[in-house]
Amino acid sequence: EWTVGDAQTWKTAIEAEQVDKDDVQGVANTVVRHVTTTLARQAGNLDELGAYQATALSVRDQLLKRWNETTSYHTKNAPKRVYYLSIEWLMGRTLDNAVLNLDMRNTYESATQKLGFNFEDLLNEERDAALGNGGLGRLAACYIDSMATLNLPGWGYGLRQLISSTGEQLEAPDPWLDRENPWEIPRLDVSYPIRFYGRVEAIPNSSRAIWSGGNECLAVAYDVPIPGFATKNTANLRLWAARPIQGFDLNSFNAGNYEASVASSSDAENITRVLYPNDNMYAGKELRLKQQYLWCSASLQDILRRYQKLNLPWDQLPDYVVIQMNDTHPTISIVELMRILIDEEEVPYDVAWGITTKVFAYTNHTVLPEALEKWPLPLFENLLPRHLQIIYTINMNFLNEVAKRFPGDMDRIRRMSIIEEGTPKFVRMAHLAIVGSFKVNGVAALHSQLLQSTIFRDLKGRDGFTNVTNGVTPRRWLLQCNPRLAQLITDTLGSEHWLVNLKQISQLLPMADNAEFRHAFREIKIENKARLADVLHSELGLSVDVDSIFTCQIKRLHEYKRQTLNLFGIIHRYLRIKKATPQERKKIAKHTAIFAGKAAPGYYIAKLVIRLIVNVAKIVNHDPDVGDLLRVVFIPDYSVSVAEVLIPAADVSVQISTAGTEASGTSNMKLGLNGALLLGTVDGANVEIAEDVGEDNAFLLGHLAADVEAVRYSNSYNPTSLEERSPELAAVFKAIEAGTFGDGHVYEPLLKTIYDHDYYLVSNDFGSYLAAENLVDELWADQEEWTKKSIRTAFAMGSFTSDRSVQDYADSIWSIEPDPVPEN
Ligand code: 6GP
Helix, strand or coil: CCCCCCHHHHHHHHHHHCCCCCCHHHHHHHHHHHHHHHCCCCHHHCCHHHHHHHHHHHHHHHHHHHHHHHHHHHHHHCCCEEEEECCCEEEECCHHHHHHHCCCHHHHHHHHHHCCCCHHHHHCCCCCEEECCCHHHHHHHHHHHHHHHCCCCEEEEEECCCEECCCCCCCCCEECCCCCCCCCEEEEEEEEEEEECCEEEECCCCCCEEEECCEEEEEEEEEEEEECCCCCCEEEEEEEEEEECCCCCHHHHHCCCHHHHHHHHHHHHHCCCEECCCCCCCCCCHHHHHHHHHHHHHHHHHHHHHHHCCCCCHHHHHHCEEEEEECCCCCHHHHHHHHHHHHHCCCCHHHHHHHHCCCEEEECCCCCHHHCCEEEHHHHHHHCHHHHHHHHHHHHHHHHHHHHHCCCCHHHHHHHCCEECCCCCEEEHHHHHHHHCCEEEECCHHHHHHHHHCCCCCCCCHHHEEECCCCECHHHHHHHCCHHHHHHHHHHHCCCHHHCCHHHHHHHHHHHHCHHHHHHHHHHHHHHHHHHHHHHHHHHCCCCCCCCEEEEEECCCCHHHCHHHHHHHHHHHHHHHHHCCHHHHCCCCCEEEEEECCCCCCCHHHHHHHHHHHHHHHHHHHCCCCCCCEEEEEECCCCHHHHHHHHHHCCEEEECCCCCCCCCCCHHHHHHHCCCEEEEECCCCHHHHHHHHCHHHCEEECCCHHHHHHHHHHHHHCCCCHHHHCHHHHHHHHHHHCCECECHHHHHHHHHHHHCCCCCCHHHHHHHHHHHHHHHHHHHCCHHHHHHHHHHHHCCCHHHEHHHHHHHHHHHHHCCCCCCCCCC
16 A cells, blocks of 8 residues: 555554553653644743643644544545535634543543643633634534544535634634644645636537636635544544735835735735624625635535546536535535536536536525525626626526426516526525525424425425434533533443433433432532633622522524513513512522623624623622622623533523524523523424423423514504503613613614514513513422423433434435444
8 A cells, every 4th residue: 555665664653653542651742742843842931822732733643643544544435425515613622622532531631730731721722713603603513523423424614714803792803823723734735726707708609618817816725633522533624715826926026016016915815814703694795705706616626626536427426425505605616516517527518417406405594584695796797707607597497497387477487586686686595505406404393394485485396305403512512511411421321322322311311300310410500500600700700699590591692582582581670679578589589691692793783782781780780789689691702612611500591582583593402401491482493492301391482483474564564562562571671761771872773673663573572581481480499390300401402412413414415324434
């Protein structure tokens, strides 16, 4: 197998590099080698950041060996692979996750201890990799963890954004790469040219064309190895960065024009610099389309280059490649594959289309109309002229078929067209994604059903749609964030196998009736709450009572997610406390209401909600009448790492979106897995969660999806006063307007959305929300009962692992098999 040099020398050298997973001294050796060589530092003046970096580099060495073995094994075997295209990858920190997956946590802990450092402190030196905004980006991170763990041959493709503008609450940019990032490997040798703008010349008597001119830049690969849990398999996340084609314009430089000599370089690099900060909201900026095209074109060139090494005809591509599109952001890759096949590989149009539509599958993550991508046609045509031509042909063929099936139904044709008529016209990316994919899926049962009955009603036959309910990785969201609960599960089950087969935790359901187990379970919850309380105290100077009910609503700020309902409930509670007699006060349950999440910079109403939460907290937390009955916490700079501290400490999981709006939700799964009781609407994955944990172990509330439209209509067209819809809410609004929480008029625009129209049914669901909260309080009074329900919740979450989701995709969409790298 050795093609260069002396085989024995290579083998001996590789063996010398092996470190046994229990070899503390061996691990310490590799850490110190990085201290003295890679970092060029001395043992004597090493700080925690340096120690973190050396430790991370040592772990990275382990990952890279496995990564190399996986890559060469798969190259040899050439299995069918899945490529997961996601514009967001919300990875969080890597070190702890990596050592856990490698089963080397104890070894690294001891080794760093012997070198004079506390491993936990080193973990805190790592910056979160925050290449994402919310659910969609974190889902991709959980899925690639599961792909590696399930030994499925697959890669992720994304963008190496340098700055996420949501990095800080105050919208200071988050230059998360300002420290060296040990987890990425620059592959300066893996790069592809990317064209923008330019002109198109048709080639007579063919469907081919030549696209030339315009601007060109390069996409350069950065690889992030992704270890599976308890397997050698290590997947790859390949991120693209834009670079100029020639780094530096020497002519301008020599002519003394220094600005011009660097301009082309920074122009190109700007393409991938920022992460767009919107969640469930489309922005429509040209730079974003550039990002999308650069990422899609580079990924496709990379995928096709790998395929071409097999020397097979193009029509076998779908036997080796399946591309899963995480929402519509990568939809242009459908057209890019067509362009490459037709224009560069000279494949006839119909053959190219037959191949393409067997390669792509599309996951939808939202039914909100404001999130659906549609590009103004002039902008699109200017940037990607050849792609627009191909889209026209795709659309023409598609609409011809529709016309055949529904003769004369012009209305339907207008609704279904990939091009939206008007001034300007728009390219509807979801329509293109559906037409170009062999499978379309939603992310929870209710959501997938709504896709077919509402927004995509006309677009695809029944067998083109399917459902894959979301899941979360139990490695990060239980083992890593809640090690004591993980240990309790392992000890009780007698094995760690549940971590790769989460269904097994259902065997622990009967433990709800075991008093000793309940005690142990509750102790862990209290300890996790104490850990959070410490953080709140040291970071925010706030003291909270660990005996209070910790309610947690942690997600992006969005009107449809209704942080308002929670907040107005808190104000209602505050007013009740203020009025209560000493006798009544004794009956009021203590609450600590925790919010965390970011608002998109331009989302005015969402920012007002944050402002009101923060101002309510200021008043409530310092009001002597309140005592310890109520605390309100807004945690700034929400991140994956913050979530890892919050989730194990939550008693109640607040999931109260207007029914029919939240596609799935995933914090509901993480919180449930850690024993928080669900306080939620009948929406998204709440439906399936409630089904599995049993409705008597959850608190459901609010109008059902089927009724929302009628209530909404009536809010708009047969308006009643707020007082009539909800007297309790009217009282809350009066308190806000009276300036109880500072300038009342500031909140007018927010309150107005509910006075008028109330599109998200806040007033209509408020009574039901308060009633559900009362049930929560009643249950809390009986701690044994509460713990029973908490145990029944946690151990009924076996279906909501991303392993199950990814296996579903592999079986029902991707048709791929595991291909484990042999263990020596
Ligand atoms: C989110 C959905 O809002 C959430 O319900 C779901 O759990 C998550 O995707 C993962 O499927 N959608 C987005 O974050 C988004 O930006 C365009 O959708």
